[in-house]
Amino acid sequence: MPLSLEEVEEIRRILGREPTEEELAMFEAQWSEHCSYKSSKLLLKLLPSEGRHVVVGPGRDAPAVKVFKDWVVVFKIESHNHPSAVDPYNGAATGIGGIVRDILSLGAKPIALLDMLYLGNPRNPHANWLIRGIVRGISDYGNRIGIPTVAGDTWFDNAFNSQPLVNVACIGIAKPDKVVLTTPEPGDLIIIMGNSTGRDGLLGSSFASKPLAEDVDRDIGAVQVGDPLTEKLLIDVIQILIEKGVVKYIKDLGGGGLTTAVCETAADHNLGAVIYLEKLHTRQSLTPLELLVSESQERMLLVVNPENIESVARVLDEYDVMYSVIGFFTDDGIIKVFYNGVKVAEVPAKELAKPRPLRRASTPPLEVLKGLKPLYNLPPEPNYEESIVKVLTSLNIVSKRWIYEQYDHEVGIRTVVKPGYGDAAVLRLLDGSRRGIAVKGDANPRYTYLDPFNGAANAVAECFRNLVAVGSKPIAIVDELNAGNPEKPEHFWYFEMMVKGIAWIAEELKLPVVGGKVSFYNEDHRGKQVKPTATIVGIGRVDDITKAMTMDFKENGSYIAIVGVTYPELGGSEYLFRIFGLEEGEIPRPRPSSELRNGKFVYKAISLGYVNAVHDISIGGLATALIEMAVKGKIGFEVDIAKVFARGIQRLDEILFSETQARYILEVKGEYLEDLLKLADRLGVKVSIIGRTRDRNSVVFTKNSTVLVNLDLSYLSDIYDKTLEEEIEGGV
Amino acid sequence: MTFIHRVEIIITNKKGVKDPEGETIHKHLILRKGYNVVHNVRTGKYLLLTVSASSEEEAVNIVKEMCEKLRIYNPVVHDIEVRIRG
Amino acid sequence: MTFIHRVEIIITNKKGVKDPEGETIHKHLILRKGYNVVHNVRTGKYLLLTVSASSEEEAVNIVKEMCEKLRIYNPVVHDIEVRIRG
Amino acid sequence: MVKVAVLKFPGTNCDEDVHHVLKNVFFVDSQIVWYKNFSLNGWDAIIIPGGFSYGDWLRAGAIAARTSAIEELINARDIGVPVLGICNGFQILVEAGLLPGALLPNESGRFVCRWVRTYVERPRGPWLSLTTEGYEIHMPVAHGEGRYYIDEENYQNILLKSPLIRYAKGDNPNGSVYDIAGVASEDGLILGLMPHPERSSEDLLPPRGFRPGGRIIFESLVYSLKRGW
């Protein structure tokens, strides 16, 4: 997005003269939406970012949370939507590269990746090509750098056929005394290490700050190719440099390239800098302007006291990592850039780093009425068995094995609960203790499209539940807001509502939002925004990984309990969409106080050893969640839905498929049934015992004694397992 | 009358787009083993198709059109070359 | 006197060694989209080297020798072809 | 005290995992050795762990196989030092000609990470000394180029005379010929396999239905280094 006239005027005022070409490019890069958050800053302040665990909140490259007294978790989310739309393979791959470098910036050791993918219809040839490219890009890059991709979220929807959303997150761990590093001071040297700078990725962040051009070929400068081998070497040398204590500060070169890295580091520490561009190692000959804003991948900035430069150099040489010492920090707050003896830019760091926030207009569009009207006149209830099969085979529900088996989710030998086995992944710390963390990413584009406030809140709640379901205590979240064009008030409204929804529920659930990222301009070339989507990644604390919980039924004859009350909330549900083709109605209400109460109960039940399996109820409702537990455990069940604790229900499909929040299914060990019910009573939690697991090859739903559904479990397993692969590999 | 033609497709990263594989092979294998006369390495994908067509030209044209339609390559990052295999 | 030559290397699976990628592209992409005139697809790896040598022949010979010595291809499974790029 | 070298190349990513298992599970002294600093002397055994040496470029293992570290390792056979190649390590050993055959891209064309059942045939040598014919080992695989290939003649003449690890029926994840998951030199001194024993050495890690069977390989080594094989 080129600078506006007012912005150019502002730059003239800051400099007191006409800017040079290089200076303009620096401002353009830094003031892009992607780097400066100028449209979103004011609203993002609403997010509650404080809490007793928070060591570093929003502001640095990644936040840090003290999950244990001797371990800090650093985690962050990032989007690579625009690059992935034009070059799915490299776009997704470089998204992984970028998010890992954010974690490295805090000196943490990356231990897990997550990918949250909102994709088009695999039967659409273009979307299919995008899907394969995106997954392969993540697979090739993530696997090569040796960080397991342990969890994620996947959604398929025609709305994403030409503009998919590719959100990725990285989790790192560090010792509290190593994580923040120290403060850069005047005289400290600035080193750029990693890949040589090339013309690739010129002004990539301004590319991400505008709508998809019809003629994408013109944006060739923005195409970046990932180099996972170099990234892996960066990961390795940073661990060594931190261990040796020879670097003071680290920052990645991401959007805005060298300009952003230098000016933000300087501005954050009241420093200036002197830079000699000709010293930068390059891949081809570049102009000073290009050197300043190139977004070549796999580069990091190190701040090193001159005393330590030799030991740093020795490590980098040993590991074949290229580097150059390009300048030093000063105390005058001014960034001075030289190229072969000529000064090409002189800019005050603070003014460059932080443009004035923009206040964007926001108006609700007409179409939102679809999500704000209650459902009336639902079509008559179809056959339950057919509905169950149809909902179960929705691509949003079936197993995502085709995706996660392409990722090495085991490397690092920390992954105790693996993808597909639990509601979240559980990783051990591997420090000799039994402690670990749980991680998961969630979103529901349909919910946020129908009702961005409540939809975003529900994404937070689902993430909370997923963390609880594996036996962890939710500690903090980060968010990625994927929205349309902020200059269009009707698009901006969605963004505003999503922020407010997250802010509200995070406060209620006492879950600090420690960081996040905003992606605007997610619209197709006709200007239609894709479904606005709020993606949440959360971390939870696990005190004993040997008790980490999975969702598969474990034994014959145990009790099946539903935690929480079921309401007739079919609006925006997967059922309504799959069976009737409807995307409308009020979406399920967020219920933060029930979430807290029920979450606490489930957490307790797990730690007391009352349960064999836990699964939260989300899209597809109760029927789907039960069948998932049966399929994964290869153990059937028989339940009576008349026993489900429900309110205001008029039809049975409301019990089977309602997506009411704050609910879980537990497989309760027979000998603990009484204890569990007592615990529920004490905590004021509604629990209904609806049936038992059966070591038979069938799943049976009755109402009182009438059999409503009797389906073959092997058949269900088969379709649950294979549908996605068939759609993707055979669907075109 | 149609004949069988062998058509080859070569897909490489565009000029100016990085090729980390080529760089690695060059630096860590070829140069390390002393082949200094090699100045540069670019890598790519190779496809060899057997095609029925009335002429070589027609065969090449069919394949070219197919590469565009089926997205055998990504024009944003790749250059493509389609030729008769001699 | 040396000149710069462009030498290409094409590495494909030997006959008898399965090429599932080629089969998949053929079956799932090309045939499904109705390009029935394509009878067969083989895939391979392509390398383009810039080499200093006194003649084309010499350039090709250097590269051939290098391919053997450095095992640029794996003779157990691959065929290789080295040629001047026209 | 037994000492095991864990050889690391640019792009190796299972070095710390193997080191952890040796050190904390089997209490074996081991050291991660950067390829530039590697020499054959002083090690009781050498493990080349998994990962993507040199980005898997050209072919998995092809570039690492031409380094001086591996050129030196070729002598291990003569001096009788046990060598284990896991995943990328196996690919390197094959590319270096230390083990027969070749490893090609998976039949599906996709990377695959999944737990599988394997079993041992003709166990011999330090890495399999505690196993017996048909011994079942559960381990995860994680690779893009694990389709083992060898022609019929060499299969009959070489592999059928040597220790072998095969995927159980229906568990072949990559289309390897004869369901081959790992091969060894005739005396079993040098073993390469695609599945990861280090990911299957602790009770916590196998998912339901699988056992941490990879332990036996490290236990065999420890046993054999003390008692011979």
Ligand SMILES: Nc1ncnc2c1ncn2[C@@H]1O[C@H](COP(=O)(O)OP(=O)(O)O)[C@@H](O)[C@H]1O
């Ligand atoms: N894109 C993905 N990458 C990796 N794992 C994924 C991806 N999508 C889904 N998964 C995994 O599949 C399982 C089911 O995911 P999901 O349906 O999102 O669960 P839930 O409904 O509980 O949020 C989880 O283990 C999840 O981490």
Ligand SMILES: [Mg+2]
């Ligand atoms: Mg869940």
